[in-house]
Amino acid sequence: MQSLLVNFLLLLLRISLNLGLGFLRRPLAILAAILTALSIAFLNDSFASTFSEKVTRTVRQFSPHLAAKMRPPFTPVIRGRPSAKRAIYICGRPRWVFIFIFSSVSFILWYVSCGLLTVLWALAIALLATVLHASFRTPNLKARLNTFREEFREVWRNYSEL
DSSP: OHHHHHHHHHHHHHHHHHHHHHTTTOHHHHHHHHHHHHHHHTTSHHHHHHHHHHHHHHHHHHOHHHHHHTSOOOOOOBTTBOOSSOOOEETTEEHHHHHHHHHHHHHHHHHHTTOHHHHHHHHHHHHHHHHHHHHHOOTTHHHHHHHHHHHHHHHHHHHHHO
16 A cells, blocks of 8 residues: 555656756746655655754754754653654654645745646646556456466467367
């Protein structure tokens, strides 16, 4: 299930980055594509955690006091176990704050660069591709293809014997 989610994330990221290539004439659109890709990538837990750690380490080199403020708040441990569903923090703020800010700024940049209609078309195509991929996907496709291949060979042998 997780690999399927990663595939859809990569599909959305690839579409966002391809939009950036299509807008080389408009620098604001390139920046909007980058911010859109980042806001989508922040939905992934491992990316958000890694991004937060890298930014905090970079800031620590210049200002240790600011880096200390960027740490996530202390979460209490009950009976020696951390909670199963822990909140993800990016630079000391909840993840939804970063997603909201990056999405809002990217929407404004798409609007200003007159690329909003193109983005809506790309989103519609991505949604259609996702639905088509999910509808044609079968849980055990490889086994079905192997069975079909064996049945075809059996029929072919019977015809060759005639």
